[in-house]
Amino acid sequence: MNAVIPTSRRDFLKQTALAGGGLVIAFVVPAANRFAHAQETAAAAPFVPNAFLRIAADDSITVLLAHSEMGQGIWTSLPMLIAEELDADWSKLRVEHAPAAPAYAHAMFGMQMTGGSSTISSEFDRYRQAGAMARALLVQAAATRLGVAVTDCRTESGKVIAGEQSLRYGELVDDASKLAAPASVILKEPKDWKLIGKSSRRLDTPEKITGRAGFGIDVRFEGLLTAVVLRAPIFGGSVKSVDSKAAMLVPGVRRVIQVPSGVAVVADHYWAAKLGRDALAVEWEPGPNAGLDSEAMRLQFRELAASEGLQVTQAGDAPAALSAATAVLEAEYVVPYLAHAPMEPLNCTVKIDADACEIWTGTQFQTMDQMVAAQITGLKPEQVRINTTFLGGGFGRRATPVSDFVTEAVHVAKEAGAPVKTVWSREDDIRGGYYRPMYLHRARVVLGEDGMPSAWDHSIVGQSILAGTPFEPMMVKDGIDGTSIEGVADSAYLKAVANHRVQLHSPRTGIPVLWWRSVGHTHTAFVMETLVDELAQRAGKSPLEYRRQLLKDHPRHLAALNLAAEKIAWDTSKPLMGRARGIAVHESFGSVVAEIAEVSIERGQIRVHRVVAAIDCGVAVNPDGVVAQLESAIAFGLGAALYSSLSFKEGRVQESNFHDYRVLRLSEMPLIEAHIVASSAPPSGVGEPGTPPIAPAVANAVAALTGQRLRELPLRPTA
Amino acid sequence: MKLRVNGSEHEVTAAADMPLLWVLRDLIGLTGTKFGCGIAQCGACTVHLDGAPVRSCVTPASAAEGKAITTIEGLSADGSHPVQRAWTEIDVVQCGYCQSGQIMSAVALLAAKPDPSDADIDAAMSGNICRCGTYQRVRAAVHKAAELAKS
Ligand code: FES
Ligand code: FES
Numbered sequence: 001m002n003a004v005i006p007t008s009r010r011d012f013l014k015q016t017a018l019a020g021g022g023l024v025i026a027f028v029v030p031a032a033n034r035f036a037h038a039q040e041t042a043a044a045a046p047f048v049p050n051a052f053l054r055i056a057a058d059d060s061i062t063v064l065l066a067h068s069e070m071g072q073g074i075w076t077s078l079p080m081l082i083a084e085e086l087d088a089d090w091s092k093l094r095v096e097h098a099p100a101a102p103a104y105a106h107a108m109f110g111m112q113m114t115g116g117s118s119t120i121s122s123e124f125d126r127y128r129q130a131g132a133m134a135r136a137l138l139v140q141a142a143a144t145r146l147g148v149a150v151t152d153c154r155t156e157s158g159k160v161i162a163g164e165q166s167l168r169y170g171e172l173v174d175d176a177s178k179l180a181a182p183a184s185v186i187l188k189e190p191k192d193w194k195l196i197g198k199s200s201r202r203l204d205t206p207e208k209i210t211g212r213a214g215f216g217i218d219v220r221f222e223g224l225l226t227a228v229v230l231r232a233p234i235f236g237g238s239v240k241s242v243d244s245k246a247a248m249l250v251p252g253v254r255r256v257i258q259v260p261s262g263v264a265v266v267a268d269h270y271w272a273a274k275l276g277r278d279a280l281a282v283e284w285e286p287g288p289n290a291g292l293d294s295e296a297m298r299l300q301f302r303e304l305a306a307s308e309g310l311q312v313t314q315a316g317d318a319p320a321a322l323s324a325a326t327a328v329l330e331a332e333y334v335v336p337y338l339a340h341a342p343m344e345p346l347n348c349t350v351k352i353d354a355d356a357c358e359i360w361t362g363t364q365f366q367t368m369d370q371m372v373a374a375q376i377t378g379l380k381p382e383q384v385r386i387n388t389t390f391l392g393g394g395f396g397r398r399a400t401p402v403s404d405f406v407t408e409a410v411h412v413a414k415e416a417g418a419p420v421k422t423v424w425s426r427e428d429d430i431r432g433g434y435y436r437p438m439y440l441h442r443a444r445v446v447l448g449e450d451g452m453p454s455a456w457d458h459s460i461v462g463q464s465i466l467a468g469t470p471f472e473p474m475m476v477k478d479g480i481d482g483t484s485i486e487g488v489a490d491s492a493y494l495k496a497v498a499n500h501r502v503q504l505h506s507p508r509t510g511i512p513v514l515w516w517r518s519v520g521h522t523h524t525a526f527v528m529e530t531l532v533d534e535l536a537q538r539a540g541k542s543p544l545e546y547r548r549q550l551l552k553d554h555p556r557h558l559a560a561l562n563l564a565a566e567k568i569a570w571d572t573s574k575p576l577m578g579r580a581r582g583i584a585v586h587e588s589f590g591s592v593v594a595e596i597a598e599v600s601i602e603r604g605q606i607r608v609h610r611v612v613a614a615i616d617c618g619v620a621v622n623p624d625g626v627v628a629q630l631e632s633a634i635a636f637g638l639g640a641a642l643y644s645s646l647s648f649k650e651g652r653v654q655e656s657n658f659h660d661y662r663v664l665r666l667s668e669m670p671l672i673e674a675h676i677v678a679s680s681a682p683p684s685g686v687g688e689p690g691t692p693p694i695a696p697a698v699a700n701a702v703a704a705l706t707g708q709r710l711r712e713l714p715l716r717p718t719a
Numbered sequence: 720m721k722l723r724v725n726g727s728e729h730e731v732t733a734a735a736d737m738p739l740l741w742v743l744r745d746l747i748g749l750t751g752t753k754f755g756c757g758i759a760q761c762g763a764c765t766v767h768l769d770g771a772p773v774r775s776c777v778t779p780a781s782a783a784e785g786k787a788i789t790t791i792e793g794l795s796a797d798g799s800h801p802v803q804r805a806w807t808e809i810d811v812v813q814c815g816y817c818q819s820g821q822i823m824s825a826v827a828l829l830a831a832k833p834d835p836s837d838a839d840i841d842a843a844m845s846g847n848i849c850r851c852g853t854y855q856r857v858r859a860a861v862h863k864a865a866e867l868a869k870s
Binding site for chain 2: 069070071072073201202204205206207208209210211212213215217218220226251268269270271341342343344345390391392393394395423425426624628631632633634635636657658659663664665666667668669671672
């Protein structure tokens with residue numbers, strides 16, 4: 001069946017003429033939209049941008065992205081959705097980030113943002129509808145012009161064709177923009193797709209291989225100054241006194257100013273600002289967190305784990321079953337604080353005028369940025385113009401609920417009284433907070449006669465990333481932050497256990513924490529998948545069979561698991577001498593990914609040679625893009641599994657740059673073979689779901705190789 | 720001081736020890752060369768001095784005087800260099816931020832070793848961090864570029 005979408009009832013598609021000739025397909029803001037709605041009522045501006053698609057008389061087609069390109073490939077896959085329905089000439093496509101405006105709010109989250117691996121799933125209909133609507137209008141315009149029936153017209157590669165005659169879209173845009181909007185649009189049936197489901201090369205490659213791509217850090221214009229900020233060495237610390245004499249003597253330094261987050265040195269260029277900062281003498285008030293120590297925290301977390309927490313979920317009577325049992329597997333797991341360390345250090349350029357504030361930055365959180373900038377400058381949100389540049393990686397760091405780096409940059413520009421680009425050094429980034437929180441899990445499991453788990457008691461300890469943020473009222477229920485427990489509370493495994501209980505402790509530590517690629521699943525998948533592997537071993541069953549049995553009612557898990565097992569020939573092949581294989585499968589962001597890692601240990605170090613991965617993500621819009629994201633997510637997770645860790649002593653972060661905050665390097669990259677489960681289900685997440693299974697797959701392989709169960713990240717085998 | 724970048728002369732006023740990276744980016748305006756760590760750990764700032772790869776974040780600008788400085792912008796404007804063509808064919812890039820450095824390291828490697836082995840690639844390219852994890856495609860693209868350069 002074709003999907004017939006009534007445009008009038010949904011009332012969010014409309015067309016207008018493009019100034020200077022052309023057709024614009026725009027979206028009207030849905031009224032139910034929380035954040036956007038507040039802005040809409042505040043907005044008295046005559047023009048609020050809302051275009052998603054512009055077709056000009058020269059045939060060029062511009063697609064506006066409501067989400068940010070940070071490597072995940074939506075610069076290509078969102079245009080594919082429009083081009084599919086529009087039958088566009090792919091070579092005529094241009095792509096731009098949309099400005100910040102209510103029309104671009106995320107269909108599920110109600111604010112303009114990129115995250116949760118949700119861009120394609122949330123835009124799959126909207127972008128296709130925009131393309132279909134434009135096509136319907138162009139066909140109508142062509143039919144009228146040619147004096148034929150609409151049904152006698154077809155479209156292909158940017159043209160409407162009727163018999164021997166054809167008209168280019170560019171020739172039709174003016175007529176099309178004056179037509180009444182069609183009552184409904186019809187989307188193609190999947191069997192007629194020409195682009196969706198076929199790999200398209202990235203549209204941003206030409207700019208990114210020539211140095212032309214504009215990242216936030218590359219913004220330059222006449223009069224723009226650069227600032228670096230000296231922030232408190234301990235979170236929650238504050239400035240006691242500043243001596244800026246030496247800093248002001250550095251050639252190129254213009255001003256030293258105080259902002260809420262520290263002391264900013266504003267200069268003609270980065271190097272002068274950095275030297276100026278080095279020359280600052282600042283005395284700090286250490287604040288309440290001067291005693292922070294990650295080793296001590298771990299002991300506190302351990303104690304908490306053994307005490308009563310908030311009840312997350314339960315079935316049967318796990319405590320009773322455990323106390324009656326003779327053999328209990330008891331295990332503790334720990335994962336450290338992690339920085340996102342996106343390749344492009346954080347930065348934000350701000351220019352404030354009497355009645356406008358213009359911002360250039362790579363951001364995942366436009367609506368928040370706009371709101372905080374409005375607040376600080378005393379302007380209305382619609383007077384704040386956000387130019388989203390390419391993001392040199394995000395991984396969640398460019399989506400802080402308090403817009404930390406934008407807030408700071410607006411303060412700097414305001415105090416400096418000049419346009420300023422505030423740039424973070426790598427050390428600022430590693431020590432600047434907003435980390436994946438440290439977590440400790442304690443699990444106690446009893447196996448039944450059949451070797452399958454019969455009782456499971458699970459306690460999770462770690463900071464809530466949403467507590468104290470504007471998201472708390474929406475996303476923390478009865479004190480339980482869903483991002484702390486995702487992957488355990490909703491685990492397919494637990495559902496198969498008659499007696500189970502999950503408890504949560506969310507201690508506050510003073511360390512700013514944040515979502516980090518795959519959020520709670522970064523720790524929950526590690527725990528669940530290594531624990532299930534250990535249970536399989538205790539039960540004397542193969543890790544693959546054991547999982548199949550526990551997951552027998554979960555066809556998508558099974559499909560991913562079976563595809564990965566088939567591709568590595570689990571049953572019929574053996575790894576090379578000195579190597580072993582480990583499996584993990586995990587659901588996150590609506591998708592299921594199975595990974596099988598092949599590892600050896602060389603000079604005491606884990607070496608991962610090969611990873612076979614399989615994902616069920618519904619329809620894969622751009623299959624090679626999905627493969628690239630699996631490679632990326634595995635590399636990201638593998639760096640954390642093997643190397644990355646932040647520690648605190650006397651309140652201070654000990655690591656500072658890539659020499660001591662290790663991430664994966666090329667020589668450590670395994671061969672990755674990524675496969676996609678064939679599916680006609682609606683698309684689900686792709687950017688993140690590949691990360692959670694890699695750490696447990698590697699840990700399970702190490703256990704198979706050495707017998708050691710490593711329950712702490714990063715994985716460090718003992719010799 | 721006088722610097723010759725991508726064949727053009729630039730007269731800049733800068734302290735002798737100002738890193739070449741910031742002279743290129745902030746004084747000359749060539750922003751294709753990237754800042755990633757500032758301590759020769761990530762390779763994002765890789766440029767060539769007389770064809771040899773250097774980390775411009777720790778190279779004083781004065782050390783580049785009298786040498787031919789090549790940046791990503793000097794490779795080709797249209798992406799037609801064999802390494803860039805290979806990058807396009809393999810669809811290497813993701814966020815793209817590390818890619819100027821990756822490409823400059825690859826060009827230098829191929830100049831020294833037209834037919835690099837995987838071990839050569841490991842040795843020459845492991846100083847270039849990619850947080851998007853494009854390593855597998857970088858490796859494939861270096862091999863591809865070696866092929867393209869021959870044909
Ligand atoms: S910025 Fe020069 S090596 Fe990282
Ligand atoms: S492509 Fe993003 S860091 Fe390499």
